[in-house]
Amino acid sequence: MSELAIDLVNVTKRFGAKMAVDGVSFTVQRGQVYGLIGPNGAGKTTTFSMMCGYLYPTGGTVRVMGVDPSKDGALKGALGALPQDAVLPGGWKVGALLTYWARLSGLDKPENEAREALDKVGLMEAWGVETQALSHGMAKRVAMGQALMGKPPLVLLDEPTAGLDPRIAAQVRQVIRDMRGQQQTVVVSSHNLQELEELCDAAAILDRGKLAQAGTMAELTSQTAEFRVQVASGTVIVPELEAIPGVTSARMEGETVLHVRFDGQGHKPEEVISRVVGHLLQTGVLILGVSRGRRLEERVLQLL
Numbered sequence: 001m002s003e004l005a006i007d008l009v010n011v012t013k014r015f016g017a018k019m020a021v022d023g024v025s026f027t028v029q030r031g032q033v034y035g036l037i038g039p040n041g042a043g044k045t046t047t048f049s050m051m052c053g054y055l056y057p058t059g060g061t062v063r064v065m066g067v068d069p070s071k072d073g074a075l076k077g078a079l080g081a082l083p084q085d086a087v088l089p090g091g092w093k094v095g096a097l098l099t100y101w102a103r104l105s106g107l108d109k110p111e112n113e114a115r116e117a118l119d120k121v122g123l124m125e126a127w128g129v130e131t132q133a134l135s136h137g138m139a140k141r142v143a144m145g146q147a148l149m150g151k152p153p154l155v156l157l158d159e160p161t162a163g164l165d166p167r168i169a170a171q172v173r174q175v176i177r178d179m180r181g182q183q184q185t186v187v188v189s190s191h192n193l194q195e196l197e198e199l200c201d202a203a204a205i206l207d208r209g210k211l212a213q214a215g216t217m218a219e220l221t222s223q224t225a226e227f228r229v230q231v232a233s234g235t236v237i238v239p240e241l242e243a244i245p246g247v248t249s250a251r252m253e254g255e256t257v258l259h260v261r262f263d264g265q266g267h268k269p270e271e272v273i274s275r276v277v278g279h280l281l282q283t284g285v286l287i288l289g290v291s292r293g294r295r296l297e298e299r300v301l302q303l304l
């Protein structure tokens with residue numbers, strides 16, 4: 001069995017003259033929570049749709065759980081998906097609709113699956129409610145519940161927390177963490193970069209259809225390459241810091257923030273950070289805090 005949940009090689013998707021996805025390659029390991037990041041129109045939903053098998057690529061190859069997702073029934077039982085603008089059919093009560101979907105998916109005990117899914121998304125009270133009577137956020141959670149039914153090994157969630165109130169969004173994030181705990185693979189797109197930084201093991205950043213960068217969250221946020229020290233008082237002697245083993249450069253950002261780059265391949269981050277902080281204290285500098293790497297948001301803004 002392939003170790004990869006998703007393997008995209010040089011994938012393109014053209015809509016007429018519009019190149020929505022342009023030569024994108026990245027892989028998602030099984031068991032990872034993987035983020036898809038990018039501004040409006042970057043190609044995230046198009047990429048999702050190709051992973052789900054809803055769209056054929058114009059070029060390149062898409063393999064999902066070791067198979068071509070566009071082949072009929074190739075991913076039956078292996079994939080749960082929340083599309084970006086999931087619309088629930090009218091004329092159904094929520095519980096009956098989810099039970100019907102569970103039955104269509106061939107799940108044992110469809111009503112139990114439906115109840116469990118609704119419970120996971122915190123919406124048990126909606127069991128007997130008509131789908132047309134749901135708010136946007138509630139309908140989205142029902143659609144997400146549908147994606148979770150049967151605990152599929154791969155779950156694709158296109159903007160699962162967009163439009164949800166903060167309490168419910170936190171609950172949805174917890175559902176995603178729980179899926180990772182149960183070895184499910186989750187691919188999630190969001191414009192909330194703090195959320196993705198917190199949730200994801202790795203991510204791909206798309207921009208105007210092209211891959212800007214893909215890597216682990218530690219790579220994207222340079223956890224093993226830089227840190228910042230917030231200085232409370234004292235004089236930082238930059239050349240002395242640059243002479244410390246492992247440090248490749250140091251500079252002050254304004255009056256109070258020291259930015260240090262280091263060689264995280266040849267040196268352990270904790271050793272370099274401790275040497276720098278030790279040196280600062282010895283030279284009479286008082287510090288307020290140390291933070292490793294940079295925010296994902298910062299990296300994305302640099303790239304795009």
Ligand SMILES: Nc1ncnc2c1ncn2[C@@H]1O[C@H](COP(=O)(O)OP(=O)(O)OP(=O)(O)O)[C@@H](O)[C@H]1O
Pocket residue numbers: 015018019020038039040041042043044045046047084
């Ligand atoms: N069916 C289509 N026909 C023509 N162009 C399309 C179609 N679907 C998407 N596009 C175009 O492809 C590009 C990528 O769209 P996509 O929806 O994948 O972006 P996205 O990253 O999901 O954006 P958003 O964050 O706004 O949801 C956009 O320029 C969009 O207008």
